[in-house]
Amino acid sequence: MAYYNSAKLVIVVSTLVLLFGSLPQGHAEVQPQAIPAGLLNIVQFQFTSFLACTPTGNPPSGGGVPGVAGALLSGTCNGASGSLATAFTNATGFAQGILTLAEGIVIDPSRGMPCFLQVRLPLITGTTCTVFPPTGILEAAFQLLSVVNNPLGGLVAIVTTVPWVYRP
Numbered sequence: 001m002a003y004y005n006s007a008k009l010v011i012v013v014s015t016l017v018l019l020f021g022s023l024p025q026g027h028a029e030v031q032p033q034a035i036p037a038g039l040l041n042i043v044q045f046q047f048t049s050f051l052a053c054t055p056t057g058n059p060p061s062g063g064g065v066p067g068v069a070g071a072l073l074s075g076t077c078n079g080a081s082g083s084l085a086t087a088f089t090n091a092t093g094f095a096q097g098i099l100t101l102a103e104g105i106v107i108d109p110s111r112g113m114p115c116f117l118q119v120r121l122p123l124i125t126g127t128t129c130t131v132f133p134p135t136g137i138l139e140a141a142f143q144l145l146s147v148v149n150n151p152l153g154g155l156v157a158i159v160t161t162v163p164w165v166y167r168p
């Protein structure tokens with residue numbers, strides 16, 4: 001029995017080694033780290049997000065709603081300037097993008113993230129998704145998942161977004 005369990009462990013470990021070994025080469029030096037304690041100097045955010053075709057932009061808890069295709073997203077951080085990336089949601093409502101800050105921003109993750117994705121309303125996407133309010137913005141705060149070292153200094157934050165909030 002003990003032998004059987006340790007054999008299983010070896011199989012699990014070698015599967016993990018195989019999985020990590022097969023990551024794309026471009027990502028080889030960029031090992032995600034646990035989020036360090038204290039203040040972080042973030043120079044870039046790599047975000048993923050989803051915009052649901054609902055009045056709030058958020059999917060219901062059971063999911064099962066389509067996403068909004070072709071919505072223009074912009075990124076912004078309170079108190080930071082820089083070239084802020086824009087991104088579009090893809091055909092199923094997902095977006096991936098990069099927000100680069102000229103000077104970086106020092107954040108304390110325990111106090112929440114001062115950076116957001118925004119969608120300006122009305123949505124002009126050419127899709128049938130017309131359920132949003134006609135003015136204002138939808139805003140979703142970043143949620144920090146992990147960080148990687150930026151070769152030029154500072155950290156790259158890997159983030160997703162928390163629910164969209166309507167701002168008139």
Ligand SMILES: *[C@@H]1O[C@H](CO)[C@@H](O)[C@H](O)[C@H]1NC(C)=O
Pocket residue numbers: 090091092093094095096
């Ligand atoms: C949209 O992006 C998501 C997340 O990257 C991906 O899973 C999905 O396949 C993409 N959809 C299309 C139609 O490209």
